[in-house]
Amino acid sequence: MKQSELFTKTRREAPKDEVSKNAELLIRAGYIHKEMAGAYDFLPLGLRVLNKIVGIIREEMNVLGGQEVYMTALQDRTSWEATDRWDEKKVDIWFKTKLQNETELGLAFTHEEPLTSLMKDHVRSYKDLPSSIYQFQNKFRNETRAKSGILRGREFLMKDMYSFNVDEETHNDFYEKAKIAYKIIYDRLGIGGDTIITFSSGGTFSKYSHEFQTLCEAGEDIVYVDMEKKLAVNREVLNDEVLNDLGLKKENLKECKAIEVGNIFSLGTKFSSALGLNFKDKTGISKPVIMGCYGIGPTRVMGTIAEIWSDDKGLVWPESVAPFSIHLVALFGADGKVEKVASELYRHLSSKGIEVLYDDRQCSAGEKFSDADLIGIPWRYVVSSKTLEADAVEVKDRKTGNVSMKKIQSL
């Protein structure tokens, strides 16, 4: 894409009410726009990053055998009353609204209830199981405090997967596979090294659930990490019994701030029993389906990457999620030669399927370089009269700052 055609502009200052580093950087670089606290628009650069994050997660959900759906945000009360989660005294993050006839509706903050109800149309017998179903869908949560940029949205994109199994054994097997898939996802997203699997309380049906916590000063969570074992517990389960269970020692744990970038949870029969999602087993006996849920917020992940992969000059995207692979910066001279070579190079690289942002703007080298640093594309290729003397481009690695020359004919 030609940068002269990109409608967004970089800016020196983020809005004054923006206190989070991720949103400040992403706004300044033109990735997002703040609609209000906890609600952000994704602009072309931002949507490209978000789509890459979504693409990686989708691939891994498909490897797990997940089938993708897309559910409504609008909810009526029926299924939520069955699980006692409609009342705002029980669930304090509902956004509620009303039909013209005064019927109260909710905006889904999660989808266990409607999906469990939906599955009643499709599950009769053990032959219809197992199954795992996921979506990328905007959730609404009426957060009192939404000051962490896209780390905590009142409206935010969520990948939520739900699994349906006939018994604990097959459920546990799927749960372990999901754990591995999550690890692969964070590795691919470039935050695997900082993301620690964290034991959390499990509710009625299993002793533990698991969070994936990325160590980061901007995090709103506190976790206790054994850095050597790459294992953590959260505050809820920081007690002798659990530490003993997990083979952890209190003196080896470090208290860290962290961002919860995912969580997985065994739901047992909580929802299937409440909503009547049963199947007939091989002997014809009716049993409630065993469920699990598996969440990752792609927008939160994007904010986490922005927190972790940035420096005082701007963003430093991992290649897997960068909006473009190469930022081609042309420093136009008087004779038009740079423009000619840069345009050819832009077409050449694009034709090879390489995603290039081509800075063809009429502005100073200084402005181009500081924008390139702020936008944070992994590789900056500079074409100037000087580099053309050596038939080369100057290649800069955004992450290390290393600079080298590359012959144009080798590209």
Place this chain on the structure above:
Amino acid sequence: MKQSELFTKTRREAPKDEVSKNAELLIRAGYIHKEMAGAYDFLPLGLRVLNKIVGIIREEMNVLGGQEVYMTALQDRTSWEATDRWDEKKVDIWFKTKLQNETELGLAFTHEEPLTSLMKDHVRSYKDLPSSIYQFQNKFRNETRAKSGILRGREFLMKDMYSFNVDEETHNDFYEKAKIAYKIIYDRLGIGGDTIITFSSGGTFSKYSHEFQTLCEAGEDIVYVDMEKKLAVNREVLNDEVLNDLGLKKENLKECKAIEVGNIFSLGTKFSSALGLNFKDKTGISKPVIMGCYGIGPTRVMGTIAEIWSDDKGLVWPESVAPFSIHLVALFGADGKVEKVASELYRHLSSKGIEVLYDDRQCSAGEKFSDADLIGIPWRYVVSSKTLEADAVEVKDRKTGNVSMKKIQSL
């Protein structure tokens, strides 16, 4: 995909409260699920169709030079008050909700206001224009009556594009290009033949706006069509002056029911003036930006296709939007030969990039055939002991019903 693994099942009856043909068929075939009147979930088959519709529209928006964004549904009152569209007496389809601190928020039914506000961060001078920006995003409209299935959603997917130009001339030029793009889109979606460009009233800034109306008995609109000229007017502008303008004669017009599958509108400076979106022209004078808006509802389009392309047996998808290209139906015999050949064929076709739904279920031929007709994939390939005697598959064209034999080695 193997049909035995698809979690959805077909069903004989739609829910009793479902009165629209599109939703009835789509529910019975397992494409969608009714959450409540005007709110439907998209299941794997339905999401595949929806994504293909979105893909076609996106390609044509990109050809127009559109840049894709994704905006929030949550809205605060500021920009909507500036255009006098916050008050529910003025706009009666708002869904409103509240933050914990009682601040009233709205769920966007369109995005002129927030996008115009957003553009103030990015437009300074004529050099920053023209630009056209679009999104695929869920709109919320508090419809009193929502009985037309996915033709009229209370929550529904919308492609909304907005254009920003320096003057009427460049605006009109873009508007005409958008008109052509829309025509191409409906052709590609398989409803071009039934979709008529329809003149509608234009508001303050232009005499006309344009609707794209697909002639269909399920439509909620009435249009007056000159079938020969493939031109229509709606009721608002059915008068002598307009007919004279357009060279139409009253006696040649036929009153038809139709579904509005798109509309395009010159907004002039209505929003830019109200919200202060100005640019400096070449002489340094500040002027309001000229805007246009261009909408298509992909979910409504999907419902329209289901209304038009269906028969008493089920859906009949055009190839461009079908969830799969081929429905491979294996009628298993006792000796396992059919299963072997069908599985090989499934792998072979898939490896060629052809999207195949492979009916590998253990059920009767009758059930498989009636499901195939209901699901409506363009080509049904049957493999049975009988077809294998001729080393062939039986190929049925869902649209014409024509049946022929094709040698397996030719596939």
